[in-house]
Amino acid sequence: MSADSEQRTIRCLIAKVGLDGHDRGAHVISRAFRDAGFEVIYSGLHRAPDEIIQATVQEDVDVLGISILSGAHNTLVPKVMAGLEEYGALDDTLVIVGGIIPDEDRPGLMEEGVDAIFGPGTPMEETIEFVKENAPERT
Amino acid sequence: MGQAVESDLVERLLDGEHRALARVITKIESQSPGYRDIVSEIHAHTGHASVVGITGSPGAGKSTLVDKLAKFYRDQGETVGVIAVDPSSPYTGGAVLGDRIRMASNVGDMDVFFRSMSARGQLGGLSTATADAVKALDAFGKDRIIIETVGAGQNEVDVVKTADTVVVLVQPGSGDDVQMLKAGILEIGDVFVVNKADMEGASRTVAELEEMIHLRDDPRAKLDMGHHGAEAMGDHHGHGEHTDDDQDDEPEPDPVWTPQVVETIATTGEGIDELVETLSDHYTYLAESGELDEKARQRAAEEIRQLLRSDVNRLLERELDDRGGIDDFASAVVDKETDPYAVTEDVLEPLRECLEDRDD
Ligand code: B12
Ligand SMILES: Nc1nc2c(ncn2[C@@H]2O[C@H](COP(=O)(O)OP(=O)(O)OP(=O)(O)O)[C@@H](O)[C@H]2O)c(=O)[nH]1
Ligand SMILES: [Mg+2]
Numbered sequence: 312m313s314a315d316s317e318q319r320t321i322r323c324l325i326a327k328v329g330l331d332g333h334d335r336g337a338h339v340i341s342r343a344f345r346d347a348g349f350e351v352i353y354s355g356l357h358r359a360p361d362e363i364i365q366a367t368v369q370e371d372v373d374v375l376g377i378s379i380l381s382g383a384h385n386t387l388v389p390k391v392m393a394g395l396e397e398y399g400a401l402d403d404t405l406v407i408v409g410g411i412i413p414d415e416d417r418p419g420l421m422e423e424g425v426d427a428i429f430g431p432g433t434p435m436e437e438t439i440e441f442v443k444e445n446a447p448e449r450t
Numbered sequence: 451m452g453q454a455v456e457s458d459l460v461e462r463l464l465d466g467e468h469r470a471l472a473r474v475i476t477k478i479e480s481q482s483p484g485y486r487d488i489v490s491e492i493h494a495h496t497g498h499a500s501v502v503g504i505t506g507s508p509g510a511g512k513s514t515l516v517d518k519l520a521k522f523y524r525d526q527g528e529t530v531g532v533i534a535v536d537p538s539s540p541y542t543g544g545a546v547l548g549d550r551i552r553m554a555s556n557v558g559d560m561d562v563f564f565r566s567m568s569a570r571g572q573l574g575g576l577s578t579a580t581a582d583a584v585k586a587l588d589a590f591g592k593d594r595i596i597i598e599t600v601g602a603g604q605n606e607v608d609v610v611k612t613a614d615t616v617v618v619l620v621q622p623g624s625g626d627d628v629q630m631l632k633a634g635i636l637e638i639g640d641v642f643v644v645n646k647a648d649m650e651g652a653s654r655t656v657a658e659l660e661e662m663i664h665l666r667d668d669p670r671a672k673l674d675m676g677h678h679g680a681e682a683m684g685d686h687h688g689h690g691e692h693t694d695d696d697q698d699d700e701p702e703p704d705p706v707w708t709p710q711v712v713e714t715i716a717t718t719g720e721g722i723d724e725l726v727e728t729l730s731d732h733y734t735y736l737a738e739s740g741e742l743d744e745k746a747r748q749r750a751a752e753e754i755r756q757l758l759r760s761d762v763n764r765l766l767e768r769e770l771d772d773r774g775g776i777d778d779f780a781s782a783v784v785d786k787e788t789d790p791y792a793v794t795e796d797v798l799e800p801l802r803e804c805l806e807d808r809d810d
Contacts, residue, residue, distance in 0.1 A: 319480070320480070320543060320568075341546055342546075344544070345544035345545060345546050346544055347544060348543040348544045349544055350544065350545050350547060350568055351544070351545070351546045351547065352546075352547045352550055352566055353546060353548065353551060354550070354551065355551040359557060359558060361557060361558030362557050362558050364558070365557075365558050365559070365560060366550060366564075368468050368469055368472055368560075369468065369472050369563055369564055369565055370472070370550070370564075370565060370566060371469075371472035371473055371475065371476045398468055398469055399467075399469045400469055449473075449476060449480070449482070
């Protein structure tokens, strides 16, 4: 292990936002990401968009993963994206969303700057591969 | 790339840009190229914050307490930085950093800067990385900096020793905790907090701790335990000076800090005001006794040694590689063609010559 071969560890925040008590998916993802060698910070339940923004900015995560099954994604996700923009964190954070997101809502979220959406049934390898390939460079 | 990028980042950090502070800590944590220049540049801007290190067994309530402490300082109008160091699972690479989840009292308040750090890749230098991250927060202008780490081994002790004041958190009724203290953590505690004071056994744990502190500080107390024990239980909120009036009236030596024991209920915030007062007493003591400066010098000395060790190691590794790698040397030693002392002598010779030449 030589000194200059800096090993890149991908840092992720897995966030539950709003009054959404479904946390199984977030736990499944957190564990899978950890096992894939990522560093995972889990927000815990019922977080306000402001808290998610604060955590994303301060922890300087490569990946923000938002888990929403409550149906409130169309109001909550844009708030988070606007906050990231305000603090200059939007460009170099990969934002992915999982949970129950109806097909017709997906283009709107992508337009807001979401990079990918992973619903139920997505093979875990696919999600992990996507993160590995798209996590932004930190130099 | 290069110098310009780093200087720009430092400038933005000094300007109070949160994102720049976050990125600087990332660079420190991953030892990115250029991170040394950054730490060099911010060094001159440090020295204003007071730093508290909090350690204790897993689940003792450290993060919950940190959250309430941060809230208390914020209510006083001060800004706060928190570094939560999780030394677990450094080998697999993956980790879940769970301290942030307890930050519930400072929702969306950017003036509490909370950062989770892992032990990844630090190879024993975790305390250096923590100290550098503390510098970043200090240069940013944080008034209060809190370091949280689980109390498990030497690594964590080193981490927490980068603070001015060390707080050791203990849970009531767990003889285990007090046992752990005997095994080395006791020596580093300036303030002991019996958290979860709402649970059974808190007062007994307080008494046990005070007894241990007295034994540690005053070996003669052993002969006189009943008396001291009782006194300790009656008044465990003294203010750091020896007030024993039954001692001979020898001239008073330099003021000494006697570790204090405080009870808290981190979940409700009970006892936090008293803890804050005790921390402030300790800081006053450090400043007035000159120990604050002495500690800073010791820390600087330790930082220099640590960096020298790792840099020299790096140089030697490269030298070894240039000479065909350690494996060849090892085989030669096993085949009795040479021996470890001769190899060491041989590899170090250029370095030694260089230093000796300079001496003349
Ligand atoms: C189990 C469950 C519950 C449990 C939750 C237990 C818990 N602690 O999680 C309980 C019984 C408490 C519950 C309650 C409710 N539920 Co419910 N629940 C479900 C159910 C059946 C399964 C959800 C689940 O756990 N799946 C297993 C996990 C592993 O899958 P997952 O969360 O989808 O996650 C996967 C992917 O989405 C993705 N993913 C998820 N998050 C993330 C994050 C990232 C970063 C990434 C990359 C991927 C990712 O990866 C995961 C693995 O593939 C769903 C229906 C369904 N089939 O989805 C309804 C469902 C989600 N619930 C629903 C509703 C309405 C409710 C209630 C409001 C009322 C009710 N009728 O009971 C309450 C609200 C509770 C609250 N406070 O929020 C609706 C939501 C409708 C909507 N969004 O429009 C659903 C869809 C049922 C339905 N068809 O109506 N529920
Ligand atoms: N009853 C009681 N529970 C508490 C108190 N303080 C913390 N807890 C609970 O103890 C649990 C652990 O608290 P944390 O703050 O996460 O403890 P920690 O020491 O940071 O834990 P690690 O970082 O995992 O070592 C949580 O469920 C808290 O709610 C207290 O004063 N009383
Ligand atoms: Mg903790």
